[in-house]
Amino acid sequence: MLELGDSGRGMRRVERYAITALPRDAMQDGAIAKPEVVEAAMRQALSELKSRTREIAMALPASSVITKKILLPKDASDNEIDTQVTAEANQLASFPVGDVSLDYQILGPNPKNPGENDALLVLARRERVEERVALAEAVGLKAMYMDVDAFATLTAYEQMAFQLPDDGKGQTVAIVDIGASTMHVNVLHDNVPVYQREHVMGGQTLTNEISRRFDMPLEDAEEAKRKGLLPDSYESEVLQPFLDAVAQEVARAIQLFFSATSFQGVDHILLAGGCAALPGLDDVVYSRTQTSTMIANPFAKMAVSGEVKARQLASDAPQLFVACGLALRRFDPT
Ligand SMILES: Nc1ncnc2c1ncn2[C@@H]1O[C@H](COP(=O)(O)OP(=O)(O)OP(=O)(O)O)[C@@H](O)[C@H]1O
Ligand SMILES: [Mg+2]
Secondary structure (H helix, E strand, C coil): CEEEEEEECCCEEEEEEEECCCCCHHHEEEECCHHHHHHHHHEEEEEHCCCCCEEEEEEEEHHHHHEEEEEECCCHHHHHHHHHHHHHHHHHCCCCHHHEEEEEEEEEEECCCEEEEEEEEEEEEHHHHHHHHHHHHHHEEEEEEEHHHHHHHHHHHHCHHHHHHHHHHHEEEEEEEECEEEEEEEEEEEEEEEEEEEEEECHHHHHHHHHHHHHCCHHHHHHHHHHHHCCHHHHHHHHHHHHHHHHHHHHHHHHHHHCCCCCCCCCCEEEECHHHHCCCHHHHHHHCCCCEEEEEECCCCCCCCCCHHHHHHHHHHHHHHHHHHHHHHCCCCC
């Protein structure tokens, strides 16, 4: 959980944040498998957060939604748009449209059809949305937005594009978010998303290996990994092979991007997600891909409140990438 505020002069400020680990079986394929476990973790994070804010933005995983670019007539009435959007949704969904939660966003005029707008249609199973809204309510929070993690990633990226040459203009940038079990790849060209894909790869594998190798329960292995409190052999025998495996998967992901699109190069790789905090990952990815690689810090141009430890935030920043994109959705008019 992350709260952003204003520090004046249009500058944002990181007010406070809290991170609570979820047991691995709490979520399954984007569905909340153990609501009571997730609820307890949310309660814990909320009490650590100590915020008075009760209104939140949440996200669905990209794997739980279907998106499609559609054309909508510029002069269509709300009713006509409704009809067309529902018809498109009917074609896309593999389940009854009554079970679907759908939304669309107008992107702008279609370059080839002056009378029409490009719009992005997003469908999700209603159940996936409702289970999240219910969790928020159970801990006393109100979900104001249900976003998609891949979109929130793009919102957070806007905050750090200034760190790239020419603010990312004309560049091809791969945002690689490596979490507990999934590696999400988002590629932008000229700051516009052009490709997205998920790979099975994440920090859980490393935790498992630590647990096996040093004979400790998974929870202890997880903590030892984060704090770097492990025997000397850890670095060369466990961490290094894992970093190599991650770098190899990143290289493979980029090759897949090339074969799925007409792009032939990537100018920058931004590493996000909890695994980006692994010491040395950026160097290993750089050596493997020969592409400039940076750890994503979406807070680089934000102020930080006195309650937040700047050093800790710097190390947690990549893990807060999606949360940052969500918090940027702001709801208050001030
Ligand atoms: N300081 C750290 N050092 C090493 N690994 C870390 C650190 N902090 C978090 N991690 C690892 O990052 C992973 C969690 O990252 P993140 O919060 O991005 O995942 P997630 O979004 O919950 O998972 P997924 O995207 O797979 O659904 C865990 O495997 C955790 O062990
Ligand atoms: Mg993630």
